[in-house]
Amino acid sequence: MLTDAQNQINYYGGEPGAQVASREGKRQPTPRANSARELYFETKSSVSMEFPYWYTRRWEEMEGEIPIIRRAEALKAGFQHLTPVIYPGELLCMGKSSYLRGSFPMPWLSEAFFMAAENKLYQEAQESGKLTADTFTTMGKGGGNVTKSVGKVLSIAGKFGLRVEEMPAMLEVAKKWKDKSVDDVGHKYEQLVPGYKEKEALMRSVICMFDSGYTLPQGREVMNYYYPLQFGIDGIIQNCEDGIADVAGYPDMDRLYFYKAVILMLEGIKAWIINYADEALLLASIEKEPQQKTEYLEMAERLHWISSKPPRSFHDALQMLWLFHVAVLNEDAISGLSPGRVGQVLYPFWQRDMKNGVIDREKSLELLECMRIKFTEIDCFASMGVVGGVLSGNTFNNLCLGGLLKDGTSAANELEMLILEAGITCDTPQPTLSLLYDEKLPEEFLLKGVECTKIGTGYPAWVNNQVAMEFLLGNYAHEGMNLEEARAWAIGGCLETSPGSWMPLELDNEIHWIPGGSAPATSVGVHFLNLPKLLEVVLFDGMDMRTGQRIFPSHGFKLETYDELWQGFKDYFSRACHVLTLTNNIQHDAWRKISPSLINSMLKPDCLAKGKDIGQMGCRYNTTFNIESCGTTNLVNSLGSLKKNVFTDNNYTLHEYRSAILANFGYKTAQETGSYSLIDQVPTDDYPNWKKIHRQSLDAPKFGNDNPFVDNILKEWEDWFCDMAHNYRSLYDQPMYACQISVSTHGPMGAVTLASPDGRLSGTTFSDGSVSAYPGTDKNGPYALFNSATCWNHAQSQNSQLNMKIHPSVVKGREGSRKFLELIRAYLRKGGFHVQFNIVDSRMLKQAQAEPDKFRSLLVRVAGFTQYWVELGKQIQDEVISRTEYEEV
Amino acid sequence: MSIMDGLSCKDCKYYLPVDVFSGMCKLSKERIGPDDPLCAKVEKIAKCKFCSNYTPEKDFLGKCMGNTLAYPDLIAAKCADFQWYNQK
Numbered sequence: 001m002l003t004d005a006q007n008q009i010n011y012y013g014g015e016p017g018a019q020v021a022s023r024e025g026k027r028q029p030t031p032r033a034n035s036a037r038e039l040y041f042e043t044k045s046s047v048s049m050e051f052p053y054w055y056t057r058r059w060e061e062m063e064g065e066i067p068i069i070r071r072a073e074a075l076k077a078g079f080q081h082l083t084p085v086i087y088p089g090e091l092l093c094m095g096k097s098s099y100l101r102g103s104f105p106m107p108w109l110s111e112a113f114f115m116a117a118e119n120k121l122y123q124e125a126q127e128s129g130k131l132t133a134d135t136f137t138t139m140g141k142g143g144g145n146v147t148k149s150v151g152k153v154l155s156i157a158g159k160f161g162l163r164v165e166e167m168p169a170m171l172e173v174a175k176k177w178k179d180k181s182v183d184d185v186g187h188k189y190e191q192l193v194p195g196y197k198e199k200e201a202l203m204r205s206v207i208c209m210f211d212s213g214y215t216l217p218q219g220r221e222v223m224n225y226y227y228p229l230q231f232g233i234d235g236i237i238q239n240c241e242d243g244i245a246d247v248a249g250y251p252d253m254d255r256l257y258f259y260k261a262v263i264l265m266l267e268g269i270k271a272w273i274i275n276y277a278d279e280a281l282l283l284a285s286i287e288k289e290p291q292q293k294t295e296y297l298e299m300a301e302r303l304h305w306i307s308s309k310p311p312r313s314f315h316d317a318l319q320m321l322w323l324f325h326v327a328v329l330n331e332d333a334i335s336g337l338s339p340g341r342v343g344q345v346l347y348p349f350w351q352r353d354m355k356n357g358v359i360d361r362e363k364s365l366e367l368l369e370c371m372r373i374k375f376t377e378i379d380c381f382a383s384m385g386v387v388g389g390v391l392s393g394n395t396f397n398n399l400c401l402g403g404l405l406k407d408g409t410s411a412a413n414e415l416e417m418l419i420l421e422a423g424i425t426c427d428t429p430q431p432t433l434s435l436l437y438d439e440k441l442p443e444e445f446l447l448k449g450v451e452c453t454k455i456g457t458g459y460p461a462w463v464n465n466q467v468a469m470e471f472l473l474g475n476y477a478h479e480g481m482n483l484e485e486a487r488a489w490a491i492g493g494c495l496e497t498s499p500g501s502w503m504p505l506e507l508d509n510e511i512h513w514i515p516g517g518s519a520p521a522t523s524v525g526v527h528f529l530n531l532p533k534l535l536e537v538v539l540f541d542g543m544d545m546r547t548g549q550r551i552f553p554s555h556g557f558k559l560e561t562y563d564e565l566w567q568g569f570k571d572y573f574s575r576a577c578h579v580l581t582l583t584n585n586i587q588h589d590a591w592r593k594i595s596p597s598l599i600n601s602m603l604k605p606d607c608l609a610k611g612k613d614i615g616q617m618g619c620r621y622n623t624t625f626n627i628e629s630c631g632t633t634n635l636v637n638s639l640g641s642l643k644k645n646v647f648t649d650n651n652y653t654l655h656e657y658r659s660a661i662l663a664n665f666g667y668k669t670a671q672e673t674g675s676y677s678l679i680d681q682v683p684t685d686d687y688p689n690w691k692k693i694h695r696q697s698l699d700a701p702k703f704g705n706d707n708p709f710v711d712n713i714l715k716e717w718e719d720w721f722c723d724m725a726h727n728y729r730s731l732y733d734q735p736m737y738a739c740q741i742s743v744s745t746h747g748p749m750g751a752v753t754l755a756s757p758d759g760r761l762s763g764t765t766f767s768d769g770s771v772s773a774y775p776g777t778d779k780n781g782p783y784a785l786f787n788s789a790t791c792w793n794h795a796q797s798q799n800s801q802l803n804m805k806i807h808p809s810v811v812k813g814r815e816g817s818r819k820f821l822e823l824i825r826a827y828l829r830k831g832g833f834h835v836q837f838n839i840v841d842s843r844m845l846k847q848a849q850a851e852p853d854k855f856r857s858l859l860v861r862v863a864g865f866t867q868y869w870v871e872l873g874k875q876i877q878d879e880v881i882s883r884t885e886y887e888e889v
Numbered sequence: 890m891s892i893m894d895g896l897s898c899k900d901c902k903y904y905l906p907v908d909v910f911s912g913m914c915k916l917s918k919e920r921i922g923p924d925d926p927l928c929a930k931v932e933k934i935a936k937c938k939f940c941s942n943y944t945p946e947k948d949f950l951g952k953c954m955g956n957t958l959a960y961p962d963l964i965a966a967k968c969a970d971f972q973w974y975n976q977k
Contacts, residue, residue, distance in 0.1 A: 039907065042907075042911075043907055043908045044908040044909060044910055045908075046906075046908040046909040047909075049960070049963070050963065050964065053958075053960075053963060057957060057958070080967060081967045081968065082967075083964045083966060083967075085905060085906060086905075087905070087907075087913075088913075088918055098906055098964075099906055099907065099908050099909070100907050100908060101908060102908075146909070152923075152924065153909045153910060161908065161909035161910070162909065163909050163923070163962070164949070165949045165960070165961070165962045166949070166960065166962065167949070168947075168948065168949040168950045168960065169949065169950065169958070169960035169963070172950065172958055173958070176958075271967075275967060283915060286903075286915060286916055
């Protein structure tokens with residue numbers, strides 16, 4: 001029997017059916033991929049000191065050198081000393097470190113967060129607000145996370161394991177970077193920004209989640225593999241030598257150092273590849289099983305070949321693509337390094353091999369499954385607030401399918417069909433898939449995409465090709481982008497629209513125009529802004545009532561009208577953007593001076609042609625800084641509630657609302673209950689005093705029901721936000737833009753936010769994405785939700801994000817597939833930018849929460865990425881469970 | 890006292906690390922742990938602690954060639970200055 005208070009909370013819910021429905025039948029991977037995945041399931045995230053030791057050692061030896069040369073020498077030393085590890089059965093090899101799921105600290109970026117809590121460096125970082133988000137992040141307790149220290153293994157950031165024998169070296173190496181790391185140098189100079197103390201207050205209150213300049217300075221972008229695929233490593237080195245001959249002694253000498261630095265870095269990468277080739281030979285020499293021996297010998301030969309020359313086959317090309325992907329990941333702490341439109345990049349190689357009988361579909365599928373395993377192994381070593389609070393342990397390597405070719409025709413091809421098939425047979429979190437939906441894509445291809453989404457992997461996400469192109473043309477036309485070039489785009493990271501270029505791959509005297517990324521990180525800058533918390537601070541005239549600290553000076557409004565409230569919000573939001581833009585620009589300037597990108601720069605057009613790295617605007621497109629928001633739907637619902645209950649119906653005064661918020665509407669906080677969804681909250685004895693105001697807050701119009709009262713608030717916010725973002729200038733003196741994805745930040749950001757006027761309770765997780773309904777509040781069906789979500793033009797923003805949960809029974813069978821495709825089409829035709837799905841019965845998720853060991857392989861979609869359920873923190877698990885579950889479409 | 894005293898599988902060139910808790914033997918392909926005892930087929934892998942240029946200082950730390958930070962379990966197979974301290 002539900003209590004009165006529970007009924008209040010379950011107000012939005014419905015009665016589930018009798019049986020827990022399973023997802024539609026899954027297919028199995030090839031035995032090779034299955035073995036690799038089983039090994040992955042048994043593997044813990046592990047860090048080693050090998051790369052940072054050699055990097056730091058060489059860095060010190062090169063003191064006094066020109067900075068970019070010093071950086072190149074350090075990278076070279078890191079790569080050439082990495083111990084090669086090849087696992088039995090691998091067709092693709094090489095990884096970030098000498099562990100299967102390995103990563104390593106990069107103290108040249110930041111050295112404080114992995115220190116012990118009592119360490120002075122750690123305490124300084126804590127005081128400046130850099131680590132506050134860590135405190136409010138819950139890490140996943142299962143899967144590959146090393147959540148506590150055991151025996152000779154130490155746990156770092158609740159996720160990574162480090163052998164005790166490497167800990168003293170880690171601390172000693174970290175200390176060498178004190179006052180020299182990007183973090184420390186950036187911090188030294190960001191304090192010169194007028195109003196800097198406000199920035200610290202924003203970080204401590206978790207109105208802003210993290211600094212991008214030293215945490216994840218690269219990523220959220222699309223790789224470009226063209227140069228190694230076309231010219232091979234020796235060809236690139238020759239290109240740089242020619243460049244040196246052209247520029248040595250002439251003005252703009254930075255070009256000379258850039259070319260020299262690229263050569264040095266490539267020497268390190270060549271050594272790294274050859275070390276792997278030698279390891280393959282060693283393994284072949286001790287191998288007794290004939291097929292495995294042959295495979296090791298073939299691997300050694302392949303690696304030797306591509307250590308200098310361009311690939312000869314699809315297999316060569318895939319190995320080349322993978323090794324450069326890893327190489328970039330090793331030059332910086334990176335999330336969201338998307339491989340891009342791999343099926344189109346590699347299609348010429350695959351098509352030729354198929355024609356010549358070098359490969360067949362079966363072997364292709366096996367290779368693509370092996371690729372999925374390798375991408376899934378990628379870890380990123382970062383603080384708990386970043387790796388848990390933002391990434392949920394994922395690293396967002398997004399592979400895109402579909403879209404258009406250079407000439408405007410459908411880009412879907414047979415290899416992409418196989419990539420989708422591999423995503424079905426070998427369901428793993430990475431690479432996640434995004435389908436660039438365009439009306440020109442063939443039905444068969446779209447239905448294959450639906451087949452994949454239906455099995456419950458959460459991928460492919462469905463993304464609107466035309467909306468993205470409109471955004472790109474608006475944002476990059478001043479840098480020369482035209483319609484043809486706009487077609488080369490792809491998603492960088494989980495959902496960041498990123499510009500691309502068409503590159504002329506010549507194979508057998510024929511030119512194939514392949515797409516690849518041509519911009520640096522498209523999501524750095526102001527990351528993320530907690531919108532409901534900002535509204536809370538407006539209501540309390542600049543105070544964070546959770547901590548009792550003042551964030552902003554008084555806004556000066558009596559808040560007697562809705563317009564005053566809205567103006568107060570805009571003023572504080574703008575104020576936050578101002579100081580955070582300036583401080584982040586300084587951090588990124590420190591990054592480009594201390595730790596410039598070399599590998600990624602070499603790959604991205606037009607850095608090699610210009611002789612400039614990414615930090616010197618060597619890329620073709622450089623308008624890439626943004627302002628990211630979190631909690632849009634809770635903000636809009638809260639404004640709607642206040643507009644109705646305070647300013648229209650006069651049910652309550654604003655003072656009464658403030659009291660209700662401080663009293664958490666008579667409930668315990670999420671931190672007290674240990675649950676982060678609205679449904680599971682527990683009332684206090686004081687609850688009857690707040691019941692009425694809470695009910696009326698819940699009853700106020702909610703986004704997602706095709707109700708203009710609240711949808712107009714969303715539209716007003718979006719039109720203002722997407723426009724005002726252009727007022728801020730990036731480090732590269734380019735206008736910034738709006739970015740609207742929550743990733744996992746809606747967990748920790750909800751955790752620091754008191755109850756909100758929409759009836760959400762203190763500490764509970766926000767609605768995910770930017771146009772997802774708050775769980776249970778979209779009561780008029782999916783088409784009403786689509787109308788609400790598309791009440792504004794999504795091409796104004798880098799993205800929008802809609803997550804939906806659909807009961808498996810709804811999309812079952814072939815008829816279900818067609819219905820599902822029509823649903824997706826309906827949203828995208830209305831101008832929605834993105835929609836993604838969890839096809840799951842919520843009760844299965846509850847079972848998995850209770851018995852995680854029985855659900856090691858269960859995948860769910862969060863906000864732009866797919867992750868193993870057991871590796872998600874409880875904040876996000878609770879939110880995914882509570883999402884509205886559609887039982888008919 | 891044997892030179893192999895105190896050593897374990899993680900000191901062998903046939904040890905393939907999977908994670909910080911476990912690995913495989915490249916010869917037998919069996920799952921083993923980094924701290925498991927050595928078998929008869931052991932061949933030491935080049936590590937700082939086996940190098941004549943390495944001087945131990947305190948727990949898990951030392952110096953390379955007298956002046957550069959190093960640590961005993963660092964694999965030095967690709968280090969140009971590595972010299973076996975003693976007989977393999």
